[in-house]
Amino acid sequence: MALRPPGEPMLAQARETLPSLAGRMAVQPKFDGFRALLFTPLHAGDPVLLQTRRGALVQDRFPDLAAAARSLPSGLVLDGELAVLDPHGQLSFTALQRRATAGRNAPALAAEMPAHFIAFDVLQSDGQELLEEPFARRREVLEEQFAGHRLGPPWTLCPSTTDPATAGEWLHEWTDVPGVEGVVIKSLTGRYRPGVRGWTKIRRRNSTEALIGAVTGSLHRPQILLLGRHATTGHLRLVGKTVPLKPGPARDLAEHLTAAGPDHPWTGLRFTASWNSRTPLEPVLADPVLVAETSADVSQDHGVWRHPLRYERLRLDADAADVPPFGET
Template sequence: MLARAVDHLPVAGALPGQLVFEPKWDGYRTLLSVLDERVRLCSRTGTDLTGCFPEVARAATDLNEDVVVDGEVVVYTGGRLEFTALQHRLGRSSATVSRLARTEPAHLIAFDLLHRAGTCLVRRPYRERRRALEEFFADHHLVAPWSLCPASTDRRQAEEWMSHWSAVGVEGVVVKGADQQYEPGRRGWLKVRSRRSTEALAGAVTGPVRLPHTLLLGRHTPEGRLCLVARTTPLAAAQQADLGRLLTPGTAAHPWEGMRVTAHWGSRDLLRFTTVEPGLVVEFEGDTAVDHGRWRHPVRVRRLRPDLAPGDVPRFGAGYETTPG
């Protein structure tokens, strides 16, 4: 079952039954199944992840009962959830994966139970599945790499998750209805991403410079190298016009000349873009999925900041650190 993005926390009545809030984790959505003593970890797109996370698979083997658990595989390192650490597991040798399982162990944060001991729970309401999930954890005295996802009906708790937990890699909140059945493939849940704003330099555009479609944003390293940090969503007409008046086409000496950028995360298609002189500061809004200074998802332009100089922009790697004013 999937979630549909909304801009704000919903009010009562938005979903069947009482609203239940859960943190939205920055990890790999994973279905774990133990059937006839065979363990399988499967991604949302059907990719077999069992060999990528052997520590989770071993823990599932020890259950000695048939279950199907829906959850998120995460790696917590350096004080936060680290999405790139998950990527390091893909396509690696078993020796490398085994080493990473020791140095950067993964956890499965379970938030739904779909099957247990011959009983299918898919058509049961969420409140019953949640109760069964909690009983499953209690019956087995589960500890790491197992983790039970927090759930709350308190809106203030959801707001705290969004405001204070983003620093450790929580992307926002997923909202479920207590009376909802589990409907595979349907976007019946709701998700609200935590969003914050900061600044970067316009370094390139897609489309014509005088009427750009999107921006490629950059920040300088302490050594002065301009690094790509984000791509924006499509610009509004007024933003296109304002930018067209302020942007200057880049020269052959632009640091991004010849740079190869994929069209979107996970794609092999290359993006066609035109460089511009990196002198215009842009304030943008994005979610909390920031990997080593780069925003994984497209960001949204809030406003242009001609009042700020390039030197006022946070350095590459600073994340959401902002300039004053």
């Protein structure tokens, strides 16, 4: 039976370091976009369907991709990442968010900022589902689709390698490119298991510094840190939030936090719990003089980390002048 939405994509579990690739393993770059499944029509008159990871159909928000998919083979289901390039040719998560939330202006946004689909797996070909086929075979089918139909933009074939040296290069050098945040490791013999975290993802993480501008909880019992950096204008800009602090580091940090004065640059500002959330936070402002060393991945958008940072330690040997300016990693 042909696959139809809603479908559950296979998922990946996180780990910290690149494991030994001995054995039948493949590695692919992890792009910072929106996960999506693309369904081409099996019968004449059926629509092209574009489904998000959560099961929502969004082809109306990406009319350019839907139109381009009409030239793809029928009965094809691709798994991949939605992406949008900025005017400089770099992946832009902000532009992608605008596309993903488009309403009546979807056609205009499509003309202004075209979407791309980075395909890394194929779940069905010519109406025949491939979930039980090993990844190595699915990869062959995917490459045959791209070669046989000479697919180009907006379709991109995700690179894949079994070479450990190349995988290491992708993790440590490709992640310097905006929009590439790590790698995903897949068993060449593994079948596609919807909803199961059967792959492994590794995000590159760097050590970096920022000023503690506020905390959740209280200054005596801080829970999450809100971190900032100074822009060229001198204004303190929010760059990210940490994961919840462990009890020991929280107690040590509390000894050094002091309440903010009335001229704190974040006075009156509103904060939300996460990047794409509307849940409000009620932080306690702190005197922004303490420097926190953190571990951060490379997923930045306009100077702001999209994923939570990990607090490592307080840098009492540093001050605001030692913190990188807003916009740097």
